Amino acid sequence: MKKVLEGSQAVAEAVRLAKVSVISAYPITPQTHIVEFLSEYCSDGRLGARFLRVESEHSALAALIGAASSGVRTFTATSSQGLALMHELLHWTSGARLPVVMVEVNRALAPGWNIWTDQTDSLAQRDTGWIQLYCENSQETLDTTLQAFRLAEMVNLPVMVVLDAFYLSHTYEPVDVPEQELVDCFLPPYDPKFQVDTKDPRAFGSLVLPNAYMEMRHNIAMAMEEVLSIFPEIEEDFAGIFGRRYGSVEPIACDDAEIILVTSGTVTSTSRQVIQGLRAKGEKVGLLKVKLFRPFPSEMFRRILRPAKKVAVIDRNFSFGASGIFAQELRAALCNLPGHPPVFGYIAGIGGRDVTTDILENIYWQTKKNEVPEKESIWMGLQEVDHATESS
């Protein structure tokens, strides 16, 4: 049924439909609406889950490590500082092969305090063994959250569904909320591959000597690799039932494009409009939306980007001392491909600043104008800042 929902409520609806058993969370702006909705669902019986109102994000994930080890479906949501606080346990969750699903609302890190959108928080967790899926709108957020449970449970790895603060979490849009019976067909009850059981006592997460640890890590690497083929299958099933599909990456007008913009999150929606305008002016421009970031679908990128003359990556994040993170990953994916197009890196929208159509057009024209990138990253829309100077 179509309803006008806030992005946060779309997440909560998906969690309700997924019949999660244990939710654990700590409040942080702009994640709060998600857990408020879920608290209500648990309180009025729309969702038969235990809701643990823990004393920190660290404990929120720790509690889910306990619950997931006990063989039930689990969920949490966080953002920014909260995700950073969870860092140790992000590694623990994937190392323990627990299919926890978390919605992460992209928000800038302090200082200075900034509650607006910025991807550095989630991208800083790229090496923790979590699958990461970036969403563009509320419908995709709802759908992806449902898919995340199935994916996590198939490969026994945790999944992070990522959405932009406010632009997505607090924006109302029409959303098709699927019927429970259809969701039940797509997402059967959780059947854990292992769990603590007093009738079959085992020790989980114990000391591992060098003779076995490496194999365990290799198993995680193989499970990650499997995601590249399993996620499209899950999407296929999803499309068969609900008629919607997004793709691990989505190429838009890329076939004959000479310059391809690469985006993720809500910037993609603005970029769709920009490339339409540019195409109307006869510019051969395409757009590539990245949804699956971990595992990184390198092969898809190579296939789609190879024919282009130039690639322009828009990063709403930055790795100090290096460059935008999506740009880094793309360069790494392309570097062994002979004659690959040069990758132009652009930084935009840090700390929630608007990424306007003007900025995106500007990025296109700059890329077209230059033969090769002038720098690893070009910061777009920087204002002149009066730096504090010593008064004489």
Place this chain on the structure above:
Amino acid sequence: MQLKVPEREYMYPGHVACPGCGAAIAMRLFMKVMGEKTIIVLPACCWSIIAGAYPQSTLQVPIIHSAFETGGAVASGVRAALDIKGDTETTVVTWAGDGGTFDIGFQALSGAVERNEDFIYVCYDNEAYMNTGIQRSSSTPYGAWTTTTPGQEWKKMRKKNIVEALVAHRIPYAATANIAFPEDMIRKVQKAKEIKGARFLHIFASCPTGWRIPSEISVKIARMAVQTNIFPLYEVEGGVKYTINYTPKEYPVREYFKLQGRFQHLTDNDLAQIQEMVNEDWELLLRKAGELS
């Protein structure tokens, strides 16, 4: 009344503890009461090692090893999952050392206890970070040498009173226990097992390696800690009702200190000062228990 120690063992013969380890004795006695319907959450501590390396395990019940500071939280999650599954028989236990309880894990413990999570939290206390090599914790007593309080830097702060901190949360049941008093410990574990809500057991567990004592006097030293009032045996119900379980005869703390390498630097003056502290603490406890007005 004396209770018999149950014969059934829940530890396999063989573990990775040092000889004379009080923590190994503590678990052995504890599990005899708890039995097979128990899930142990084991945050980083000596027992992370004692329990054995993959794929072996010393315990005959399931263990979830967890990060250092997560004892209270992981147990909350296990309990929530068991509740949802309708398993009311299994008891969830967090088994943590003093570092993971008094220090890094205190927030998660406080949070869990404030929510009155239905689990037993056991702190086996060997008064320092023994797993990493005898570094001071907030449980290390006044006067002790450790590898991070060496030479003249011996610890000059009192040991944190963890039971009082828990009692301040109005926890349903908090008790001290000691490996040298097995009947008392077994009775308390039995009592804790039957109570609903958050329960806390503070078990004194000597560490021959860290205390610089021969392993064969491990139990004797633990007994002396009770006899000298350094570690009184008592329990607190509902955060208010204090019961003292053992009232020692006069026994100077000096006797306890002189047997341990970690206190050898203390002067007569230091020992006199410590004796005063111990007397003060005991008096305070007697008042709380209504045995002294």
